[in-house]
Each structure stands twice: as C-alpha cells, then as structure tokens.
Amino acid sequence: MLDDRKLTVLRAIVEDYVSTTEPVGSKSLVDRHHFDVSPATIRNDMAVLEEQGFIAQPHTSAGRIPTDKGYRLFVDRLSSVKPLSAAERRAIETFLAGAYNLDDVVMRTVRLLVQLTRQVAVVQYPSLTRSAIRHIELVPLTPQKLLLVLITDTGRVEQCTVDLPDPWDDASVSHVRAVVNTCLGGHKLSDAAAMVSDLAERIPAGERTNANAVLAVLLASLVERNEEKIVFGGAANLAAHDFSKGLREVLEALEEQVVLMRLLGEATEPAILTVRIGAENEVAGLQSTSVVSTWYGNADQPLAKLGVLGPTRMDYPGTMGAVGAVARYVGQILAES
Amino acid sequence: MLDDRKLTVLRAIVEDYVSTTEPVGSKSLVDRHHFDVSPATIRNDMAVLEEQGFIAQPHTSAGRIPTDKGYRLFVDRLSSVKPLSAAERRAIETFLAGAYNLDDVVMRTVRLLVQLTRQVAVVQYPSLTRSAIRHIELVPLTPQKLLLVLITDTGRVEQCTVDLPDPWDDASVSHVRAVVNTCLGGHKLSDAAAMVSDLAERIPAGERTNANAVLAVLLASLVERNEEKIVFGGAANLAAHDFSKGLREVLEALEEQVVLMRLLGEATEPAILTVRIGAENEVAGLQSTSVVSTWYGNADQPLAKLGVLGPTRMDYPGTMGAVGAVARYVGQILAES
DNA sequence: CTTAGCACTCGGGACCTATGAGTGCCAAGG
DNA sequence: CCTTGGCACTCATAGGTCCCGAGTGCTAAG
Numbered sequence: 221m222l223d224d225r226k227l228t229v230l231r232a233i234v235e236d237y238v239s240t241t242e243p244v245g246s247k248s249l250v251d252r253h254h255f256d257v258s259p260a261t262i263r264n265d266m267a268v269l270e271e272q273g274f275i276a277q278p279h280t281s282a283g284r285i286p287t288d289k290g291y292r293l294f295v296d297r298l299s300s301v302k303p304l305s306a307a308e309r310r311a312i313e314t315f316l317a318g319a320y321n322l323d324d325v326v327m328r329t330v331r332l333l334v335q336l337t338r339q340v341a342v343v344q345y346p347s348l349t350r351s352a353i354r355h356i357e358l359v360p361l362t363p364q365k366l367l368l369v370l371i372t373d374t375g376r377v378e379q380c381t382v383d384l385p386d387p388w389d390d391a392s393v394s395h396v397r398a399v400v401n402t403c404l405g406g407h408k409l410s411d412a413a414a415m416v417s418d419l420a421e422r423i424p425a426g427e428r429t430n431a432n433a434v435l436a437v438l439l440a441s442l443v444e445r446n447e448e449k450i451v452f453g454g455a456a457n458l459a460a461h462d463f464s465k466g467l468r469e470v471l472e473a474l475e476e477q478v479v480l481m482r483l484l485g486e487a488t489e490p491a492i493l494t495v496r497i498g499a500e501n502e503v504a505g506l507q508s509t510s511v512v513s514t515w516y517g518n519a520d521q522p523l524a525k526l527g528v529l530g531p532t533r534m535d536y537p538g539t540m541g542a543v544g545a546v547a548r549y550v551g552q553i554l555a556e557s
Numbered sequence: 558m559l560d561d562r563k564l565t566v567l568r569a570i571v572e573d574y575v576s577t578t579e580p581v582g583s584k585s586l587v588d589r590h591h592f593d594v595s596p597a598t599i600r601n602d603m604a605v606l607e608e609q610g611f612i613a614q615p616h617t618s619a620g621r622i623p624t625d626k627g628y629r630l631f632v633d634r635l636s637s638v639k640p641l642s643a644a645e646r647r648a649i650e651t652f653l654a655g656a657y658n659l660d661d662v663v664m665r666t667v668r669l670l671v672q673l674t675r676q677v678a679v680v681q682y683p684s685l686t687r688s689a690i691r692h693i694e695l696v697p698l699t700p701q702k703l704l705l706v707l708i709t710d711t712g713r714v715e716q717c718t719v720d721l722p723d724p725w726d727d728a729s730v731s732h733v734r735a736v737v738n739t740c741l742g743g744h745k746l747s748d749a750a751a752m753v754s755d756l757a758e759r760i761p762a763g764e765r766t767n768a769n770a771v772l773a774v775l776l777a778s779l780v781e782r783n784e785e786k787i788v789f790g791g792a793a794n795l796a797a798h799d800f801s802k803g804l805r806e807v808l809e810a811l812e813e814q815v816v817l818m819r820l821l822g823e824a825t826e827p828a829i830l831t832v833r834i835g836a837e838n839e840v841a842g843l844q845s846t847s848v849v850s851t852w853y854g855n856a857d858q859p860l861a862k863l864g865v866l867g868p869t870r871m872d873y874p875g876t877m878g879a880v881g882a883v884a885r886y887v888g889q890i891l892a893e894s
Numbered sequence: 895c896t897t898a899g900c901a902c903t904c905g906g907g908a909c910c911t912a913t914g915a916g917t918g919c920c921a922a923g924g
Numbered sequence: 925c926c927t928t929g930g931c932a933c934t935c936a937t938a939g940g941t942c943c944c945g946a947g948t949g950c951t952a953a954g
Contacts, residue, residue: 245947260897263948281904281947320782321716355696359708369706369714371696377706377716379658445657455792456812459805468796475793582916595928600917618916618935 222272225257226265230274231298233266234286238533243283288498288532291510295495295536302537304545308336312546316553322346322375326451329526329550334454336542339530342480342513345449346374346523346554348442349410356404358397363387368435370442372409374523374554376449380442384430396431399423409443450480452529461531469505474529479503483511483529490515490522493540498532508532512539516547518555526550559609562594563602567611568635570603571623575870580620625835625869628847632832632873639874641882645673649883653890659683659712663788666863666887671791673879676867679817679850682786683711683860683891685779686747693741695734700724705772707779709746711860711891713786717779721767733768736760746780787817789866798868806842811866816840820848821862827852830877835869845869849876853884855892863887 232253236244246259246266255262266284269275274290277283286294304312312332319325326343333341351372359367364384371377399422404412416436423431452474458467473479482503488494496511506529513527526547528539569590573581583596583603592599603621606612611627614620623631641649649669656662663680670678688709696704701721708714736759741749753773760768789811795804810816819840825831833848843866850864863884865876 243947247947258897259947260899261895264896267949277948279903279905281902281945283947321718323716354698354704355694357692357694357706359692361691367691367708367712369694369708371704371706371716375704375716375718377714379660379708379712379714381658381712453812456805456808459803459808466796468793471793471796475790580916584916596916597928597930598926601927604918614917616934616936618914618933620916 222268225255226269227293227298228253228255229262229265230269230286230290231294233269233275233284234290234294234298237285238535241533243278243285245283248283286533288500291497291532291536292500295497299537301493301544302541304336304541309545312336312549316549319553322377322554325375325550325553329546330451330453332546333526333528333542334457336546337528337530337535337539338454338460339457339528339534339539340452340454340474341526341528342450342452342483342511343526344481344484344524345451346372346376346517348372348376348378348447350408350521350523351376352406352408353404353412354406356397356400358393358400360388360390360393363389366393368442370439378442378446386430388427388430392427392430396423396427396435400431400435409439413440413443448477448481450477450484452480457530461533470509473503473505479506484513484525484527485511488515490517491519493544494527495536495540510534510536512536512543514543514547516550516554518551523551523554559605562592563606564630564635565590565592566599566602567606567623567627568631570606570612570621571627571631571635574622575872578870580615580622582620585620623870625837628834628869628873629837632834636874638830638881639878641673641878646882649673649886653886656890659714659891662712662887662890666883667788667790669883670863670865670879671794673883674865674867674872674876675791675797676794676865676871676876677789677791677811678863678865679787679789679811679820679848680863681818681821681861682788683709683713683854685709685713685715685784687745687858687860688713689743689745690741690749691743693734693737695730695737697725697727697730700726703730705779707776715779715783723767725764725767729764729767733760733764733772737768737772746776750777750780785814785818787814787821789817794867798870807846810840810842816843820866821850821864822848825852827854827859828856830881831864832873832877847871847873849873849880851880851884853888853891855888860888860891 232249233244236252246262249262250259266275270284273287274293275284276287278285315332316325316328319328326345329343330341351374354373355371357369359369361367361381364387366382366384367379368382369377369379399419403419403422404415407415416439420428420432455471455474458470485494485496493512493514498510499507501507501509501511508531509529510532511527511529513525515522515525517523528543530539569586570581573589583599586599587596603612607621610624611630612621613624615622652669653662653665656665663682666680667678688711691710692708694706696706698704698718701724703719703721704716705719706714706716736756740756741752744752753776757765757769792808792811795807822831822833830849830851835847836844838844838846838848845868846866847869848864848866850862852859852862854860865880867876
C-alpha cells in the first residue's frame with residue numbers, strides 16, 4: 221500500500237522540513253530532489269500519506285509536515301544512523317580523555333552532546349546499586365557524628381553525615397571501618413544491604429549499636445537517595461526553536477530530576493538507541509519533543525543512560541550518530557579508570 | 558533639586574511598573590497612590606525625573622518606565638529590604654534542615670531561592686582554598702594509580718585520580734596517608750600547598766618520589782580546578798519575562814561557569830547585599846538583568862556567595878529579603894555540620 | 895498510473911483607519 | 925513660584941480590508 225516512491229516522498233518531506241522548518245509542498249519537493257515525475261503525481265502520493273496519518277497540513281493551503289507517526293516510520297525504516305566524521309570522533313576522544321574524575325567526565329559528556337547536536341543533553345550518573353563498593357571511609361566529625369564516604373568502582377563518591385546513638389572513640393571507628401571494608405569491599409551495592417546483617421557478628425557488642433544499625437540504614441538511604449543522580453545542559457538551544465506549548469513548560473520539566481529519569485525511559489536492551497517521538501513521550505509538557513537515548517558502559521555491564529532532547533523536528537540520523545558515538549566513548553573512558 | 562514628592566513619584570513608578578509590566582502614566586499614578594495633587598503636577602515632576610535620567614518613555618505617547626539609574630536610586634534610597642513572613646522563615650529552616658550532605662544543602666538552597674523569588678538562583682559551593690582539610694583518603698586503584706579524596710570542614714568532598722611514577726604497595730599508601738593527614742589535617746587548603754615541602758622530610762626516600770611530587774601537584778590542581786564550583790536553577794522562570802536581547806543569550810551566559818562566577822561579583826563586604834542593575838553588570842548578554850547577591854557563612858568566616866538573577870524589572874525589596882534570609886540560614890546549617 | 899490544466903482555499907503581508915492613553919504646553923489661579 | 929484645568933498633538937495598537945501566491949484537490953486526457 222505504500223510503494224517505494226511514497227516512502228521516498230515521505231523521507232524527502234521529513235528531510236526538507238527538518239532543514240527548512242517550513243511546510244513542504246509538492247513543487248519544491250520535485251525541485252530539490254530530482255524526482256522524474258510531475259508535482260501532480262507527488263500530490264497524489266502525499267494525499268495517500270496524509271490519509272494514512274504520516275503527514276498533515278497545518279492549514280488548507282499549505283504544504284505538509286510530518287506527524288509523529290511519520291517521523292516514526294522515517295526513523296524505523298527510512299533513515300540510517302549517520303556516523304560522525306573522523307575529526308568529530310577525535311575531538312570526542314581527546315575531550316573526554318582530559319577528564320580527571322567522574323564529575324568531570326559527566327560534565328564533559330553533557331558539553332559534548334550539546335556541542336555535537338545543538339540540543340539539550342541529559343546524562344545520568346552510573347547507577348549506584350549496580351556499582352561495586354571500592355572503599356568506605358568513616359571520618360569522625362564529633363563524638364556522636366561522623367561522615368560516611370562511599371567510593372564505588374565506577375568512580376562515584378557519595379557522602380552522608382550520620383548521627384550516632386552513642387559516643388564513639390577513634391579506635392572503634394577504625395575497627396568498624398576495617399571490618400566494613402574487608403566484608404563489603406568489591407561487592408555490589410545491591411548485595412551489600414543484605415550482607416550488613418552478617419556483618420554484625422564480626423563486630424564486638426559494644427560497637428554494634430552504632431555500627432550495625434547506623435550503617436545499615438545509611439547505606440540503604442544513601443543509595444536510594446542518590447540513585448537518580450542526573451544532569452542536563454544546553455537549555456539555551458531550546459530558545460532557538462519555538463515550541464507550540466511554550467518552552468517554559470519544557471524548561472520546568474527539565475528541572476525536575478524525576479522527569480529527567482523518566483525521560484531516559486524504562487529499561488531497553490543495552491547498546492540499542494531508543495527514540496521517543498513527540499506524544500510517545502509520557503512526560504506531560506514534553507510531548508512536542510523527541511528524545512534519543514541509550515545506555516553507556518561496557519558491553520557486559522551497562523552503567524547508566526544518556527540522551528538528547530529536541531523538537532520532534534530534529535535531525536534524527538545525526539543526533540542518533542552523536543548519541544551512539546558519545547555513549548561508546550564514555551563507556552571506554554570509564555572502563556579505563 | 559529632587560524634592561520629596563518627586564522621589565515619591567519615582568518610587569511609585571518603580572513599584573507600579575514592576576507589578577504591572579506596563580509603562581505607567583500620570584493619571585493611573587494619582588489613581589493608585591493617593592497623591593493629593595493633580596495629574597498635571599505629576600507630569601511636571603515626571604518631566605524633571607526624565608530630564609535627570611531616572612525614567613524614560615518607550616515611545617512618545619506612552620507612560621514612563623524606570624531606567625537603570627532610576628532603579629539604582631530606588632534601591633539605594635527609596636526602598637527597604639522586605640522581611641520574610643514567619644511562615645516563609647519556618648519553611649526555609651525546615652527545608653534546609655533536611656539536607657544530609659553538602660550537595661544536598663546547595664541543591665536545596667537553589668530550590669528555595671527559586672521558589673521564594675520566582676527567578677533564577679545561583680549558588681556557589683564553599684570556597685576550597687578558604688576551607689580547612691578534615692581528611693585526605695588515598696584509595697589504590699591499580700599499583701600505579703590511586704584515587705585521592707579530599708574532605709574539608711565545610712563538607713566538600715573532592716576526588717581525583719592520580720597516575721603514579723612508580724608502583725606502590727598498600728603499606729606505603731597507608732603510611733603516606735597517615736603522614737599526610739597528621740601534617741595537613743586542620744590546616745587551610747591555601748596553606749597546605751606551602752606545607753607540602755616540609756612533608757617530604759617525614760617520608761622515607763623510597764616513597765618520596767610518589768608521595769611528594771604527586772601529592773603536591775595534585776592538591777594544587779584539585780583545588781584550582783574545583784575552586785569555582787557553582788550551580789544555578791530556575792531557568793524556567795526566565796521564560797515568563799521577555800527580554801529585549803532574547804533569552805537565548807541569557808541562558809547561554811548562565812551555562813558558562815566563568816560567567817556565573819563573575820555574576821556574583823568581586824569581593825564586597827560580607828553580610829552586605831550587593832545589587833547590580835542592568836548595565837552595571839559587566840557580563841555581556843546579561844545587561845538587561847539584575848543580580849542580587851551576598852556572602853553566606855558565619856559572620857567571622859565567609860564561605861562563598863549566592864544570589865538571584867532576574868529582569869531589571871524585579872521586586873527588589875522582596876528579592877533582597879529572600880536572598881538575605883536564605884544566606885543567613887545556609888550559613889547556620891553549614892556551621893552546625 | 896501519470897499528467898496537465900484549472901478552480902479554489904486561505905495564511906500572511908501591505909495598507910488603512912479609529913481609538914485612546916498619554917503627553918507637553920499654556921494661561922489662569924492660589 | 926507652584927499648581928491646575930484645558931487643549932492640541934502624538935503614536936502604538938487593534939481591527940478591518942484587500943491582494944497575492946503558494947499549494948491544494950479534482951477532472952479529464954494521455
């Protein structure tokens with residue numbers, strides 16, 4: 221029902237609309253792409269495409285613009301991810317290699333994506349629960365208060381102050397620190413919570429109240445509270461496009477951590493690019509935007525997600541290329557440290 | 558040359574314009590504020606105010622709007638900081654008290670300012686150089702690579718990975734860690750750099766290459782690189798106002814760390830609110846905005862700055878009240894931990 | 895199925911006008 | 925000298941009209 225030419229027409233409409241921002245008509249279509257048929261023929265095709273819901277006209281006497289469904293077909297069947305140029309790949313590599321800690325890696329990743337796509341970039345920190353404990357440090361602040369610092373193998377460093385039920389001397393702290401590190405070190409944080417109960421036996425009764433109770437609670441709450449660490453950048457790029465819903469709504473959505481998380485979407489297969497187009501996006505207020513996201517991390521161990529948000533009228537092949545490439549390089553960089 | 562009534566007129570113009578966003582004319586002025594003179598008299602006053610550059614008319618047959626100079630006079634002489642309501646103060650206190658680490662305090666502070674002022678909030682992390690070292694942790698990653706974690710008395714935790722010239726065993730690491738902490742602990746970071754040279758003598762020759770060289774370099778670079786940690790929030794509030802220069806420019810400026818730093822301005826006396834109005838702002842692209850900023854921290858020891866950015870047409874008394882109050886409470890919270 | 899021809903639609907720009915808020919100025923009054 | 929009512933003037937804005945042209949759908953012929 222959709223022959224080859226109709227698909228080609230749809231592709232042409234999407235490409236033209238994305239680059240010009242203006243509804244595209246049958247005439248300009250045959251001009252720019254060398255179709256060897258007349259505008260009238262194209263019009264017939266367009267009528268069919270419209271009937272099927274792939275394109276629409278803003279008003280009667282205007283050209284056509286793609287619908288969400290049209291973009292969907294375009295992404296699924298009519299386009300291929302555009303690989304980055306060699307120069308761009310080199311730029312990514314060197315820029316990321318300059319990072320000296322995780323915060324810096326994440327920040328640079330955001331910048332990279334913003335630069336490459338000229339849109340809004342969203343990057344999630346490596347999941348805590350999926351990470352393994354590299355080291356736990358306890359720093360006494362006062363006799364009844366200490367600072368817990370958690371360091372994971374993915375480079376995340378999280379901190380939390382703890383109020384102790386009983387006063388504690390330095391020796392006890394050192395002892396508990398040693399026990400905690402030998403027992404929990406190297407284990408995934410998701411397993412650690414369960415192991416805390418075993419830990420109690422290895423700690424003398426005098427220290428148990430503090431150590432056991434407090435640490436168990438703290439590890440859990442620290443992990444839960446920080447699981448969803450996520451940042452974005454490139455908001456200025458939103459101002460360039462005009463959103464029907466007003467960009468205030470979009471900006472508000474972006475400033476909500478929870479919304480950002482949902483934006484990157486539920487689990488999909490790692491190493492696959494996910495594209496959400498317009499209304500496919502469940503987040504209210506972002507239904508005139510599209511999101512291209514993917515996992516990053518080693519092939520065997522996905523760490524977290526990153527993505528790009530822009531108007532539905534975006535350069536999908538280019539954006540997908542950039543997101544894919546950046547995710548790959550970030551994975552490499554983190555694997556090395 | 559500016560008698561009392563003229564000043565009152567200016568104040569009324571500022572207040573009306575801020576609340577209505579529309580040029581204010583002589584008639585509406587006498588209506589809303591009960592002047593006991595006629596519009597004509599006010600017109601005369603306005604002519605004088607305009608001649609002196611405190612107000613201007615967008616076009617011939619429109620009312621007047623304040624100029625930067627007009628706002629300046631208003632802030633300096635015609636208004637007083639509006640104290641927050643008891644409810645607001647309580648809200649601030651409880652919201653900030655819920656924070657469990659420095660990142661959380663800063664994040665909540667941003668949110669608070671955004672909520673209270675409905676504008677853009679900018680908060681700087683406590684200065685590293687001004688802070689004292691509470692603990693330094695060295696975590697071996699590989700024999701030739703380790704993670705340096707720096708914890709300050711202001712609650713900042715900074716990390717950095719280090720490549721070592723020679724391989725290192727755990728014992729050496731522990732030893733150096735102990736030495737470093739006893740020597741540097743409690744000292745200001747600004748002094749620490751200088752003390753690193755003395756440190757060398759206490760470390761056996763075998764470990765010196767690694768310890769001395771690497772630590773010295775690292776402390777310095779870590780401090781320098783992270784000195785300017787600063788975040789902002791509330792960009793969505795910019796969309797509500799319309800900036801002559803387009804808000805794209807403003808958003809772009811906000812995403813630059815360097816610009817954010819300059820925004821909070823050079824050193825002024827602690828505990829004093831600084832107000833920069835329109836063109837007083839040196840940052841290009843932000844000359845149609847005003848910034849209200851101040852130091853936070855204990856009275857004796859300023860930690861860093863925070864502030865609010867909005868259109869020149871902002872509620873100065875209210876904004877100043879909010880900024881001042883939040884700064885005070887943040888200082889308290891940080892002093893307690 | 896393709897194509898040329900043709901009538902039709904309708905958004906947007908150009909142009910005009912009416913409206914009215916707001917002004918500056920002046921002359922008279924306190 | 926300050927204040928005030930009166931008055932002519934200005935000009936941005938909103939609404940109305942007109943026209944143009946890009947783009948369409950339909951039809952009939954190739």
